[in-house]
Amino acid sequence: MGNLLEHIGIEKDRLHFSWISSAEATKFVKVAKEVTESVKALGPNNRLVKKLG
Template sequence: MGIEPGRLHFSWISSAESTKFVKVATEVTQAVKELGPNRHFVKEKVKVA
């Protein structure tokens, strides 16, 4: 509906799993980088002169 599937991620990480946190954080960043900047859903700020 305008949001690419790779822009929204869900995960389940216990508070003891810092290695998994680092791994998932890297994966999420990678996935979003591949998609490029979000253009579809950004609300343009109203320009005030």
């Protein structure tokens, strides 16, 4: 799915996959930070966003 989205022009860094156990608080924080930073770097997304009429 990630590959196909990237293929049609959704930047790779907008979609993240991760496996975090409920015991891995530090990892959760780390991943959340990474996600936020990489999405922020890309700026707001206008793709695949429907505007009405």
